[in-house]
Amino acid sequence: MIPGIFVVMTLVSWGCAFGITKLFRFNRRASNFVTAMAVFGNSNSLPISLVISLAKTIKGLHWDRIPGDNDEEVAARGILYLLIFQQLGQFVRWTWGFNYLLAPKDQYEEYRQERIEEGQADPASESQPQFTGSDETVGTSSHNSQGSQSSSSGDDVDDLAAYDPAGKTPVVGMSRTSPADSEDDSDDDDATKRKNVTVSTDNIHFPALPRSIDEISSFPSIHSPDEIDPPPPKETPKSRIRKCKAAVTRIAKAWYGKLPPCVRTVLAKAYDFFNHIMNPPLWAMVVAITIASVPVLQRLFFEDGSFVKNSFSDAVESMGGVAVPLILVVLGANLARNTAASESVDPEETLIGTKLLVASLLCRMLLPGIVMAPLLALFAKFAPISILDDPIFIIVCFLLMGAPSALQLAQICQLNSVYETVMAKVLFHSYVIW
Numbered sequence: 228m229i230p231g232i233f234v235v236m237t238l239v240s241w242g243c244a245f246g247i248t249k250l251f252r253f254n255r256r257a258s259n260f261v262t263a264m265a266v267f268g269n270s271n272s273l274p275i276s277l278v279i280s281l282a283k284t285i286k287g288l289h290w291d292r293i294p295g296d297n298d299e300e301v302a303a304r305g306i307l308y309l310l311i312f313q314q315l316g317q318f319v320r321w322t323w324g325f326n327y328l329l330a331p332k333d334q335y336e337e338y339r340q341e342r343i344e345e346g347q348a349d350p351a352s353e354s355q356p357q358f359t360g361s362d363e364t365v366g367t368s369s370h371n372s373q374g375s376q377s378s379s380s381g382d383d384v385d386d387l388a389a390y391d392p393a394g395k396t397p398v399v400g401m402s403r404t405s406p407a408d409s410e411d412d413s414d415d416d417d418a419t420k421r422k423n424v425t426v427s428t429d430n431i432h433f434p435a436l437p438r439s440i441d442e443i444s445s446f447p448s449i450h451s452p453d454e455i456d457p458p459p460p461k462e463t464p465k466s467r468i469r470k471c472k473a474a475v476t477r478i479a480k481a482w483y484g485k486l487p488p489c490v491r492t493v494l495a496k497a498y499d500f501f502n503h504i505m506n507p508p509l510w511a512m513v514v515a516i517t518i519a520s521v522p523v524l525q526r527l528f529f530e531d532g533s534f535v536k537n538s539f540s541d542a543v544e545s546m547g548g549v550a551v552p553l554i555l556v557v558l559g560a561n562l563a564r565n566t567a568a569s570e571s572v573d574p575e576e577t578l579i580g581t582k583l584l585v586a587s588l589l590c591r592m593l594l595p596g597i598v599m600a601p602l603l604a605l606f607a608k609f610a611p612i613s614i615l616d617d618p619i620f621i622i623v624c625f626l627l628m629g630a631p632s633a634l635q636l637a638q639i640c641q642l643n644s645v646y647e648t649v650m651a652k653v654l655f656h657s658y659v660i661w
């Protein structure tokens with residue numbers, strides 16, 4: 228039932244954003260921003276604090292189907308409902324919101340076309356040399372220049388053509404002699420060149436090979452007999468992990484190569500899709516769902532007396548106890564950005580920033596509540612669903628309908644550089660004024 232209500236609330240918010248964006252005549256990037264502000268509500272900080280306080284202050288929230296219901300049970304059920312809504316919203320927020328609605332500016336075709344018209348081409352094309360003339364012009368100019376040079380220095384060319392060098396050009400590092408010089412050398416010098424010369428190091432003496440005319444003799448590297456080879460490196464946990472990864476990769480490649488081409492194509496597209504969609508928050512959700520679904524992992528992480536429970540789970544529980552105050556600190560930091568001077572302002576944000584703010588507040592704070600409140604009342608009265616009889620569940624639904632935009636949207640806007648100034652104003656107006 229909770230996923231169904233979440234889908235209905237998301238569709239209602241999307242419909243409100245669609246109508247408002249058509250009314251304001253926003254482009255695709257601005258429309259996606261307003262849709263993100265409308266669809267993704269806060270289900271962490273503000274609703275949790277309100278549920279805990281309302282469960283202990285408002286009377287009549289006890290569910291008559293649960294014998295002995297008390298305020299603590301009411302608060303626990305409310306937090307459980309919010310947790311389910313939060314996980315569903317987290318999944319949609321970091322997939323549809325992060326990769327499409329609040330995507331960077333480079334992913335929109337109209338902005339790429341604007342950069343091309345402004346002369347901001349690709350760096351690779353800018354780095355290539357530019358020629359003002361065609362190939363024929365370059366060839367003609369080079370031909371004319373060669374012709375002028377040849378006509379002005381015809382005699383010099385004839386002299387250069389008749390010149391015959393007297394031998395090979397000497398190379399640095401090689402001992403070469405011309406035939407004329409070799410005739411003047413004495414027999415004693417030839418004997419000295421061919422004589423074995425003893426080259427000594429500290430402990431070893433070895434004869435040096437004679438250097439011939441056509442090649443250079445090089446000495447091999449000599450190691451002391453007392454030198455001991457270093458021991459092989461010890462195997463560390465990181466090296467074992469690398470070996471395991473390499474073995475798994477080899478097995479996967481061998482298995483992948485035996486599959487039919489159509490199956491390999493489907494797997495390659497699925498891998499590219501998940502590689503593009505997945506990010507750290509989604510991987511954390513996958514790990515959490517896996518631990519909650521496997522009984523062995525449940526006992527390992529949550530059974531009293533286990534090592535993981537005493538070391539890891541208790542630490543996570545302690546950090547979760549201060550989650551709401553920390554979220555409020557993050558909210559204060561984001562609200563402070565509303566008063567800070569911005570270093571760089573997007574010209575488009577300056578033009579339509581006020582319209583984006585008004586549209587976002589209407590789609591998040593006003594219209595969804597007007598549409599969903601009668602629908603929720605009708606469902607609670609006539610639908611034969613047991614969970615709708617729980618008063619705290621109805622309060623949770625109303626809180627989520629009128630909750631401000633999610634704080635994580637500010638992080639996504641900062642990561643992708645999407646209307647950061649407008650995002651700060653949306654948080655300020657929705658959390659402080661509304």
